Amino acid sequence: MTRTPVVFIDGEAGTTGLGIRDRLASLPVALHSIDPAHRKDPSARKEAMAAADLVVLCLPDDASREAEAMAATMGGNAPRLLDASTAFRTAPNWVYGFPELEAGQAGAIASAPRVSNPGCYPTGAIGLLRPLIDAGVLPAHYPVCINAVSGYSGGGRNLIEAHVRDGGPAFELYGLGLEHKHVPEIHKHAGLTRRPVFVPSVGHFAQGMIVSIPLHLDDLDGHVTTNDLHTVLDRHYAGQDAVRVLAPEATLSAEALAGSDRMELRVHGSPRHRQVLLSARLDNLGKGASGAAIQNIRLMLGLG
Ligand SMILES: NC(=O)C1=CN([C@@H]2O[C@H](COP(=O)(O)OP(=O)(O)OC[C@H]3O[C@@H](n4cnc5c(N)ncnc54)[C@H](OP(=O)(O)O)[C@@H]3O)[C@@H](O)[C@H]2O)C=CC1
């Protein structure tokens, strides 16, 4: 009989940790938890790591780096790591946990000792851009501008409390210094050679996200059409359960996929004016965080 794999979620009580814990209930794994009073105690965390086959880090970046350093001291007994933070998403010795990225990515995740779970906004942006760049219809040097709106749960416990307690602003742009922590991740994994402009925003709703990217077709190549872009995305994601390529809509509500682990991609546009708007809709806590983590956990533990 094969042993039930043991999973420890470091940061189990946080927004992402709770989402993963709930979803793990339906998988054949044993969850190893630590007494909440000791959740930040390094020796309790290290002991829990030693008991686990897979440790899911749902922590701020610095605490994730600490956890990786702890695992490094365990040598051959170190558990495999799946990190939900931004700390290792562009690190060369970590595999990027986006199974639909390209052929072979799911296999690379399945055998990797260290996997970084993609960021919520990058999931939408990379999900749209990478197949188009790989197919040669979008030049890698295109001056990409990414607009996005997230529910307030994207800001973790602090932002959730601020919105629930005080009622946050209805809609707010942020990251206006154009230095958001997700830019290097999008730049690298989308395959862009030019740094994209990224303008995030947050609305007074809990969960949901839209990432949108305008394109001028005449700046791609004279012959590419809106339909060509749709066809490339449709072929790339054929047979993928978590990502759907759908027909354009007249309006898109950011909250429509709250509670779902799927992402929807669309190519909107005006063929007459040769202008396009790519859009990705997802739940920042679903395919943007815990849902993607469950895909990666399944792959890493061979759970099908
Ligand atoms: N929210 C989202 O949409 C997404 C979040 N992420 C990433 O997931 C990670 C967690 O984010 P999120 O769940 O939103 O954040 P939360 O603030 O909701 O949760 C973080 C958890 O980590 C705990 N924690 C903090 N420091 C330590 C430490 N040194 N040792 C052990 N536990 C610690 C916190 O405890 P306490 O509250 O007591 O301090 C809390 O339970 C972040 O890196 C974030 O970037 C990824 C994708 C999307």
Ligand SMILES: CC(=O)N[C@@H](CCC(=O)OP(=O)(O)O)C(=O)O
């Ligand atoms: C609304 C909001 O504040 N969103 C967060 C992004 C969510 C997050 O923490 O990003 P990861 O997906 O990398 O973990 C932010 O902009 O920092």
